[in-house]
Amino acid sequence: MNEQAPKHVLDIEEKLSGDDRAANADSYCARLEAAAQQVKRDLDKGVAPDQYRILSRLLESYEAAQKVVRIVSGTAQK
Numbered sequence: 001m002n003e004q005a006p007k008h009v010l011d012i013e014e015k016l017s018g019d020d021r022a023a024n025a026d027s028y029c030a031r032l033e034a035a036a037q038q039v040k041r042d043l044d045k046g047v048a049p050d051q052y053r054i055l056s057r058l059l060e061s062y063e064a065a066q067k068v069v070r071i072v073s074g075t076a077q078k
Contacts, residue, residue, distance in 0.1 A: 016073040025073035029066045036062040 008014040015024040039059045047055060070076035 013072070016069065021073040022075050025069050025075045028069045032062050032066045032069070036066075 008017070012028070015021070016028075018024070036059055039055050039062065043052065043055050043059070067076070
């Protein structure tokens with residue numbers, strides 16, 4: 001049988017599983033956090049109710065994405 005390393009579907013999977021996965025995870029999380037901070041600033045300015053729901057969900061998505069990056073990379077806090 002031909003044993004091969006698992007193929008990564010996305011480039012991010014490969015980067016989060018390599019030797020420099022912690023540095024890559026930090027980089028991705030920093031970008032996600034910067035985007036989340038911008039959404040928080042927009043929410044703090046005040047927006048229409050429909051926009052508030054959309055931005056709140058977007059903020060939750062950024063926070064969830066950071067958790068996923070940490071879990072996939074093995075750098076999640078225990």
